[in-house]
Amino acid sequence: MSEQRVEIERRGHVAVVTLSRPEKRNALDPATFDALDEAARTLSADPELRAVVLAGAGKSFCAGIDLASFAAGEATIRKLLAKREGEAANLAQRVGWGWRECPVPVIAALHGEVFGGGLQVALGADIRIAGPDARLSVMEVRWGLIPDMSGSQTLRGLLRRDAALELCWTGRIVAAEEASALGLVTRLAEDPLAEALALAEHIAAQSPDAVRGVKRLFARAWECDAAEGLALEAELQVNILGQPNQMEAVRAGMSGDTPRFGPARKLP
Numbered sequence: 001m002s003e004q005r006v007e008i009e010r011r012g013h014v015a016v017v018t019l020s021r022p023e024k025r026n027a028l029d030p031a032t033f034d035a036l037d038e039a040a041r042t043l044s045a046d047p048e049l050r051a052v053v054l055a056g057a058g059k060s061f062c063a064g065i066d067l068a069s070f071a072a073g074e075a076t077i078r079k080l081l082a083k084r085e086g087e088a089a090n091l092a093q094r095v096g097w098g099w100r101e102c103p104v105p106v107i108a109a110l111h112g113e114v115f116g117g118g119l120q121v122a123l124g125a126d127i128r129i130a131g132p133d134a135r136l137s138v139m140e141v142r143w144g145l146i147p148d149m150s151g152s153q154t155l156r157g158l159l160r161r162d163a164a165l166e167l168c169w170t171g172r173i174v175a176a177e178e179a180s181a182l183g184l185v186t187r188l189a190e191d192p193l194a195e196a197l198a199l200a201e202h203i204a205a206q207s208p209d210a211v212r213g214v215k216r217l218f219a220r221a222w223e224c225d226a227a228e229g230l231a232l233e234a235e236l237q238v239n240i241l242g243q244p245n246q247m248e249a250v251r252a253g254m255s256g257d258t259p260r261f262g263p264a265r266k267l268p
Contacts, residue, residue, distance in 0.1 A: 022058025
């Protein structure tokens with residue numbers, strides 16, 4: 001990936017995406033934005049992929065924006081705010097939102113500092129597992145900014161509005177246990193990376209059509225009205241039912257064998 005800011009390791013059907021700038025606590029510079037965007041885009045197009053784990057090398061997941069790297073001027077800011085034709089999110093937003101648009105489950109393993117832009121990257125994951133040393137902050141207000149890397153959308157489904165506003169207005173640092181109670185993280189683990197990998201491998205052993213179908217269903221049906229949600233549920237199920245991966249799940253379940261699934265089916 002760009003300037004080795006992000007490393008991707010394939011473990012069978014699981015991809016481990018690691019922020020690899022530990023000497024800077026994985027702070028986000030322009031090259032890291034490009035690398036994360038490229039990683040999400042490349043992995044999303046892989047029909048053999050079944051789960052993604054996001055992690056950070058060194059002592060922190062990500063300490064936020066590398067402010068010094070953006071001192072170069074207006075051209076860099078314009079690049080971050082630029083959108084590709086037909087896309088809703090700009091580059092800054094895609095490093096978080098790109099993981100929501102990835103068709104497979106994305107699990108973030110959080111440790112150390114998870115601040116500002118680093119938290120917004122993590123919020124793009126479907127599941128966040130935090131270690132006891134994790135500290136989280138919606139820190140943009142400290143720099144006179146608002147959350148602008150898709151945080152307004154990703155926080156919406158996790159926290160009550162008043163809790164989200166309090167964190168955004170204060171920029172205060174939240175310890176792992178409080179983050180779990182608030183809903184910022186899914187659960188805690190002594191070794192969040194090992195836990196995330198184990199969960200990813202468990203999910204990767206399920207039918208890829210069903211796994212992708214669940215993500216697609218909840219991405220749209222969670223916020224829509226009942227009629228639209230029920231229609232989508234039925235549409236997705238019709239496209240999965242009786243197909244090779246679904247039949248293989250039934251065969252393996254009835255025989256006790258390990259299932260042998262093929263590539264994921266393209267869903268509506």
